[in-house]
Amino acid sequence: xxxxxxxxxxxxxxxxxxxVVGVLTRRNVIVMLMSIELILNxxxxxxxxxxxxxxxxxxxxxxxxxxxxxAAEAAVGLGIILAFFRNRETVxxxxxxxxxx
Amino acid sequence: xxxxxxxxxxxxxxxxxVLMVTRRNIVHSxxxxxxxLLATAGIFLQLQxxxxxxVQIILYVGGIMVLFVFVIMLVNLDLSLxxxxxxxxxxxxxxxxxVLAGQLFTAFWIxxxxxxxxxxxxxxxxxxxxxxxxxxxxQNYMLPFEIASILLLVAMIGAVxxxxxxx
Numbered sequence: 001x002x003x004x005x006x007x008x009x010x011x012x013x014x015x016x017x018x019x020v021v022g023v024l025t026r027r028n029v030i031v032m033l034m035s036i037e038l039i040l041n042x043x044x045x046x047x048x049x050x051x052x053x054x055x056x057x058x059x060x061x062x063x064x065x066x067x068x069x070x071a072a073e074a075a076v077g078l079g080i081i082l083a084f085f086r087n088r089e090t091v092x093x094x095x096x097x098x099x100x101x
Numbered sequence: 102x103x104x105x106x107x108x109x110x111x112x113x114x115x116x117x118x119v120l121m122v123t124r125r126n127i128v129h130s131x132x133x134x135x136x137x138l139l140a141t142a143g144i145f146l147q148l149q150x151x152x153x154x155x156v157q158i159i160l161y162v163g164g165i166m167v168l169f170v171f172v173i174m175l176v177n178l179d180l181s182l183x184x185x186x187x188x189x190x191x192x193x194x195x196x197x198x199x200v201l202a203g204q205l206f207t208a209f210w211i212x213x214x215x216x217x218x219x220x221x222x223x224x225x226x227x228x229x230x231x232x233x234x235x236x237x238x239x240q241n242y243m244l245p246f247e248i249a250s251i252l253l254l255v256a257m258i259g260a261v262x263x264x265x266x267x268x
Contacts, residue, residue, distance in 0.1 A: 003107045003147075006213040011111045011144070013209065015118055015137075017202035022122035024194035025187045030127055030173060034134045037165065038118055041141050044153075052148045057233045060150050061242050064234075067160055068249045072256030074165045078172045079263030085176045086266070094188060 008049035015042035027092045029084075033077050040070045106147045114140035125186050127173055135166050152231045 015038055022035030044063040051059025085091055117136035124130045142157040188194075238246055 003104050006209065007107065007111075008144075008148075009209050009213075010206070011114070013202060013205050014115050017198055017205075018115070018118040018122055020198045020201065021195055024198055025191040026122070027184070027186060027188045028127060030169065030176070031122070031130050034130060034169065035122065037134065037161075038121070038137060041138060041161075045141060045144060048145055048148050048150050048153060052150070057230070057237050058241075060153055060230075060234055061237050063150075063153055064156065064238070065245060065249055067156060068253065071160060071165055072252055074168055075256050075260040076263065078168055079260040081172060082175065082264045091176050092184070 005049055005053050008045055012042040012045045012049075015039075015045070027094060029081055029091050029093050029096070030078075032093060033074065033081075037070055037074065040066055103147065107144065110140045110143040110147065113137075114144070125182060127177065128170075131166065131169055131173060134169075135162055138162055138166065150230060152234050
């Protein structure tokens, strides 16, 4: 018996909400970035589920582009975190309050 | 069998996502995120998206998460384990996120029977998943594909510039 598409939507909603809570409540920037990865994954589940139920691969193509974006975002974000850590010796989001020093 | 796999991977994904957000040790968070991503890969496989299954494992788990773990090892402070892990607005933020989730849930719940997606439930057979993805990617989506490569180049240069000691 195949799974109805609503179940994928609800799974994606749950993962998305957990990711939003992670971004909003954690102080550690690395955990915030990981929560963003989780949100992007929730989106991917939606796209692939709709792609399956329409019988085309367009949704999977979009998912590939989203994975590409996630890789780029992780690379640049972690570079920023490294540069910040080198100067301030912390990775807490509420310590990030200046543009230059 | 299909739904058993789906519920197994969903429970795994949601449980490890919750653990990822709530753990104090950041390395544990990373490991639980890897579990969540692997469970998502299982859901892709259950949706018969074999190519994305492999891409998810190789790129996310093998690439992005290794990057995360490297940065955690470079940055990890024993000091930060004893600090407060959640910020001061955590209750407000959690309530706001719950309201957002409730709105989306209500919207999905009301419209769940009006999602009329053609021959729903019948396995839309895509016998050559990788082949059809390649055809779509190199015919209909050629320009976005090239733009994505430029994006990756820009991200690579940006990461190198950011992580360098002296600009």
